[in-house]
Amino acid sequence: MGTASVRSRPAPHQRPLAAGLCLLAVCGLLGGYCAMRLEVTTDITHFMPDGEDAWAARVIERFSRSALGQRMVLTISGAEPDDLAAASTALARRLSAQPAFARVQHGVAEDAQRDLYHLYFPRRHLLFSSEPERDYGALLSDAGLRTAAGRLVAELGSVQGTFIRQIAPEDPLLAFPRLLQRLEASREGGLRMRDGAFFSADSRHAVLFVETRASALDGPAQRTALDRIALEFEAVRRAHGARLVLERSGVGRYAAQAEAAIRTDVQRVSTLSSVGLLLLFLVLFRSLRALVLVSLPVMVGMLAATTATLAAFGQVHGATLAFGTTLIGVCVDYPVHLVVQHELGAENRPAASTLRAIWPALLLGSLTTLAGLIGFGWAAFPGIREIAFFTGAGVLSALLATRYAVPHFLGASGRAGALQRRLATLLGRATAALRRRRALSLAVLGLAAGLCATGLPRLRFQDDLSSWVPAPEALRAEDDRVRARVLAADAGRMVLTSAAGTSEALAANDRVATALAQAVDAGELGSFRSLHSLIWSEELQRRNLDALQKSPGLPERFTQAFDAAGFEPGVFAPFLASLSARPAPLELKQLLASPLAPAASAFVLDAQPAPALVTYLREVRDAGAIERRIAQVPGARYFDQRAFLRATYGAFRARAIELIGLGVLAVFLMVLARYRSLRRALAAVLPAVLAAGGALAVLALLGVTIDLFHALGLVLVLSMGEDYGVFLVETTDAESMSATMLALVLACASTVLSFGLLAMSSIPALRSLGQVIGVGILLALLWAPAGLALLGTEARA
Numbered sequence: 001m002g003t004a005s006v007r008s009r010p011a012p013h014q015r016p017l018a019a020g021l022c023l024l025a026v027c028g029l030l031g032g033y034c035a036m037r038l039e040v041t042t043d044i045t046h047f048m049p050d051g052e053d054a055w056a057a058r059v060i061e062r063f064s065r066s067a068l069g070q071r072m073v074l075t076i077s078g079a080e081p082d083d084l085a086a087a088s089t090a091l092a093r094r095l096s097a098q099p100a101f102a103r104v105q106h107g108v109a110e111d112a113q114r115d116l117y118h119l120y121f122p123r124r125h126l127l128f129s130s131e132p133e134r135d136y137g138a139l140l141s142d143a144g145l146r147t148a149a150g151r152l153v154a155e156l157g158s159v160q161g162t163f164i165r166q167i168a169p170e171d172p173l174l175a176f177p178r179l180l181q182r183l184e185a186s187r188e189g190g191l192r193m194r195d196g197a198f199f200s201a202d203s204r205h206a207v208l209f210v211e212t213r214a215s216a217l218d219g220p221a222q223r224t225a226l227d228r229i230a231l232e233f234e235a236v237r238r239a240h241g242a243r244l245v246l247e248r249s250g251v252g253r254y255a256a257q258a259e260a261a262i263r264t265d266v267q268r269v270s271t272l273s274s275v276g277l278l279l280l281f282l283v284l285f286r287s288l289r290a291l292v293l294v295s296l297p298v299m300v301g302m303l304a305a306t307t308a309t310l311a312a313f314g315q316v317h318g319a320t321l322a323f324g325t326t327l328i329g330v331c332v333d334y335p336v337h338l339v340v341q342h343e344l345g346a347e348n349r350p351a352a353s354t355l356r357a358i359w360p361a362l363l364l365g366s367l368t369t370l371a372g373l374i375g376f377g378w379a380a381f382p383g384i385r386e387i388a389f390f391t392g393a394g395v396l397s398a399l400l401a402t403r404y405a406v407p408h409f410l411g412a413s414g415r416a417g418a419l420q421r422r423l424a425t426l427l428g429r430a431t432a433a434l435r436r437r438r439a440l441s442l443a444v445l446g447l448a449a450g451l452c453a454t455g456l457p458r459l460r461f462q463d464d465l466s467s468w469v470p471a472p473e474a475l476r477a478e479d480d481r482v483r484a485r486v487l488a489a490d491a492g493r494m495v496l497t498s499a500a501g502t503s504e505a506l507a508a509n510d511r512v513a514t515a516l517a518q519a520v521d522a523g524e525l526g527s528f529r530s531l532h533s534l535i536w537s538e539e540l541q542r543r544n545l546d547a548l549q550k551s552p553g554l555p556e557r558f559t560q561a562f563d564a565a566g567f568e569p570g571v572f573a574p575f576l577a578s579l580s581a582r583p584a585p586l587e588l589k590q591l592l593a594s595p596l597a598p599a600a601s602a603f604v605l606d607a608q609p610a611p612a613l614v615t616y617l618r619e620v621r622d623a624g625a626i627e628r629r630i631a632q633v634p635g636a637r638y639f640d641q642r643a644f645l646r647a648t649y650g651a652f653r654a655r656a657i658e659l660i661g662l663g664v665l666a667v668f669l670m671v672l673a674r675y676r677s678l679r680r681a682l683a684a685v686l687p688a689v690l691a692a693g694g695a696l697a698v699l700a701l702l703g704v705t706i707d708l709f710h711a712l713g714l715v716l717v718l719s720m721g722e723d724y725g726v727f728l729v730e731t732t733d734a735e736s737m738s739a740t741m742l743a744l745v746l747a748c749a750s751t752v753l754s755f756g757l758l759a760m761s762s763i764p765a766l767r768s769l770g771q772v773i774g775v776g777i778l779l780a781l782l783w784a785p786a787g788l789a790l791l792g793t794e795a796r797a
Contacts, residue, residue: 023296023405030303038306039315070102070212071602072250073486074229075205078243085195087240088206094232095210100225103211107197115595120183121167122583124175125548126541130514130532136547139173145558148173149565170574172562182533183596191486200485207486212252219259222252249482257475265761269770272760276753284746285343286417293406294335294750297398300405301328305394309386316390317383324390330369330719331398332754333747334362335406337727340743341736344424347414351407359403361730364674365723366399371670372663372719384656420742427745428738431728431785441789448690448783455697462705463650492641493623495528495615499635502588502611506537508635509613515629516615524626526619531603534596541585549579649708656711660718664689667722675729679790684729687787688721688780695776709768717776720751724784729791741785748781 076087085107092106120127129135138144152172155164160177167176191207192199198207210229214221229248237244281291302325309316342354373388416424434441495512499505513532519525548554555576563569588611591600605612620626627638664685672681692714696706724744731740756777758770 018408023300023401027300027303030300030307034303034306034310037310039310040318040321070214070216070252072210072212072225072229072248072252073482074208074210075200075247075482075485076208076233076244077205077247078245079241081194081199081203081206083240084199084206084244085197087236087244088197088208090240091233091236092208094235095208095229098228098232100212100214100221100228101210102213104208105198106206106208107193107195116183119586119590119594119596120179121171121176123541123586124171124179125578126544126583126585127179127536128175128544128548130510130536130540132540132544132547136544136551140548140551140554140557142557142561145561146564149562149567152562152567153565169571170578172558172572172575205485214252216251216255218252219255223256223260226253226256247478247482249479249486253475253479257472262763262766265763265766269757269761269766273753273755273757276757277750280746280749280753284417284420284423289409289411290339290343293339293409294332296406296409297335297401298328298331300401301331301394301398304397305390308393309390312389313386317386319383320386320390324387324394328391328394328398330716330723331366331395331402332750333365333720333723333727333743334399334402336747336750337362337740337743338402338406339410340420340424340746341739342410342413343416343420344735344739344742345413347412349413351410351413354410354413355403355407357736358730361727362399362402364671364730365726366395368667368670368722368726369395369719371666372660372715372722374663374666384652384659423745424738424742427741428734431737431741431788432734434785435788438789441786444783444786445686445690445789448687448694448779448786451697452690452693455700456693458700459696460700460705461650461653462707463646463653493617493620494639494641495617495630495636496639497613497615497633497636498611503538504635505611505613506531506535506588507539508633509615510537510540511633512615512630512636515633516617516626519622519626519629522625524620524622524629525617526621528615528617529603530615531600531613532615534600534603535586535588535591538585538587545582555579653706653708653711656708657714660692660711660714663715664718667718671722671726680729683787683790684725685722686790687725687783688718691721691776691780691783692717694779694783695772698775698779699771704771707764707768709765710772713769713772714776716751716755716773717780720747720777721780721784723747724780725787728784728788744781744784748777751777 074091076084076091078084079087088106092104095101096104139148149172152164152168152174155161155174155177156168158164164174164177171177192201192203194203198209199205200207210225212222212225214225216222226248229246233244233246237246277291278288281288281294285291305324305328306316306321309320337358338355341358342349342351345354370392373392434444495516497505497508497512499508509530509532513528513530516525516528516530520527558572558576559569562572588600588604591597592604594600603614605614617626623638623640630636630638668681668685671684672678675681675684695714695717696710699706699710724747727740727744728737731737752774756770756774758766759774761767761770
């Protein structure tokens with residue numbers, strides 16, 4: 001006789017334990033994956049368009065990772081030059097031993113002059129003139145040779161006569177001293193050499209160049225480097241004199257300051273919001289159990305979103321974590337709605353029954369949030385697309401956690417305390433009264449529309465990146481002082497040159513130098529600094545050599561002119577022999593491996609696969625004229641970094657608002673398809689739209705300028721506002737309405753405490769988020785019940 005197998009189901013008291021173990025397992029897997037694979041990037045180009053200005057975005061990204069972007073300039077003052085040179089040498093030695101720094105240069109080594117001689121002297125005739133046909137033609141004419149002979153006689157009798165006497169047999173035309181003068185003139189900021197150390201032009205400040213290993217935009221790493229510099233300088237100061245003063249300049253200082261300021265503000269606001277949420281749930285639910293249940297789906301959503309983003313993109317942007325987490329905060333609506341409805345429901349009502357009753361509202365609320373993100377999936381900004389993906393994955397995961405995990409931990413229904421019931425009753429009666437007074441409800445909506453009509457035309461926009469996380473005035477002043485001593489260039493104004501290969505890039509750079517020299521002559525530009533001072537294209541170098549070697553009858557005419565000047569016959573035989581030599585042109589890779597590498601690298605973003613070359617401008621007086629000149633050089637472009645970022649983020653903001661509009665349209669169509677009633681669709685969506693517009697209007701009327709972060713905050717306002725409308729329209733009876741309103745008030749309070757408190761931040765970017773979220777969510781809560789008036793006399797579903 002066979003035995004029948006019976007599949008046993010867990011006893012009711014075992015289900016929470018089993019569900020808890022499953023939830024822990026899922027969270028453990030997601031958390032483990034994130035811990036192993038988490039790679040957070042702060043690449044600024046992630047939030048730049050894919051279109052025609054993508055090259056500039058790539059340049060900015062290359063700049064942040066290049067030796068130039070990672071370089072800090074240090075100056076030491078407060079002592080006599082000899083003491084400053086010793087302190088500079090000591091600090092350079094100490095910093096060179098630290099792993100945070102890739103390179104430290106405080107001067108030129110003793111053997112560097114010899115290396116420079118071997119690098120440049122054999123190529124002196126290849127680097128004679130940027131217009132060789134003209135200049136060599138004048139020099140090698142009969143009159144020019146006689147003048148050159150007289151110049152050599154004068155130089156032999158000058159203070160540098162010893163040096164001239166050594167090179168004259170091979171260089172009677174003094175091409176090498178001419179080259180050295182050009183190299184000296186190109187030295188950054190007119191730096192001087194003293195006791196082997198760099199000094200400012202007035203010899204009052206020793207100068208060091210420090211290159212960090214980390215990206216210039218890596219705030220924590222830059223903070224570590226700055227702290228190490230301060231620590232090592234303190235040791236030097238104690239050893240060389242307490243009066244020494246260190247000042248610094250570099251992009252990394254701003255990244256470190258911004259990271260520290262944001263972290264401090266977020267920690268303060270997080271503490272306040274955590275305390276507020278704790279008190280709110282303790283007072284209302286008399287236990288932390290409800291707070292834990294409400295937090296579970298949001299936590300699962302964040303883990304799942306991070307995991308999905310890492311799997312899809314290989315890394316996650318810091319801004320995605322920040323803004324995506326904020327947007328996932330909309331998911332708090334789902335567990336709050338479920339917990340409140342269950343607590344206020346009839347006694348002994350199964351959690352599954354509560355869930356079935358509100359599931360259509362939860363599902364529609366989540367789908368409308370996802371629909372609102374649809375437009376972001378086609379954004380021209382990779383960062384927006386990633387935020388949309390992150391948020392979508394988080395919302396779906398939080399919904400599933402609310403559906404399949406939270407009910408197991410709800411416990412018995414009908415356990416609401418007296419305070420909860422009184423608040424719910426009060427809110428339910430107020431909503432019912434507003435519903436009965438349809439004229440009053442319509443007046444509220446009319447007031448909302450009037451607010452939008454009054455405030456929105458007064459919107460003013462701010463897209464200046466520097467205003468989002470402003471640097472302290474003392475930091476900016478110090479940066480300006482150091483730049484004035486050393487860098488000698490306008491901040492952020494430059495010419496960028498790029499090409500398919502190194503030779504083409506150097507050739508374009510030659511033409512840029514010619515165009516800028518003409519701009520200087522025309523008064524459009526004060527001066528410029530370029531790699532052209534150190535190296536020319538192979539084509540220009542060969543033109544120089546050809547202009548020398550192909551000069552008709554040069555050996556005979558040269559001998560005649562210099563013999564007539566009194567020089568002994570045959571003394572210039574090495575020079576005459578060199579006229580038939582063909583030395584190899586100087587290559588960029590040779591320059592970057594020479595003692596001039598620190599100077600040359602300041603003009604090269606990176607050398608592989610092809611360099612992007614930078615020319616720095618000073619005293620730009622007519623940007624339009626310079627831009628027109630540079631436009632004539634293929635591969636070159638005038639670039640004002642601050643103006644570019646302002647225009648880019650202005651387009652970013654405008655595009656974000658457009659995408660929000662597309663999302664609202666998608667949400668409305670989805671809700672319309674659900675209800676098949678224009679009235680109900682408007683009742684669910686219109687209050688949220690008016691709340692978003694009203695938030696901007698209020699800020700505009702208060703004189704607040706609107707930026708990108710206000711636009712991003714609108715996504716959360718619309719998402720939560722639409723949920724409010726959907727939950728109200730889906731509610732079918734007075735008792736459920738009371739619970740729904742209490743849930744909405746609780747969700748609104750949680751959001752304001754979590755994100756609205758950012759309005760207290762000292763960081764404008766965070767403050768913008770807090771302002772629009774705080775005002776918008778409050779308006780959404782106020783206007784959502786009034787939207788029920790749009791239902792008219794229709795029977796509810």
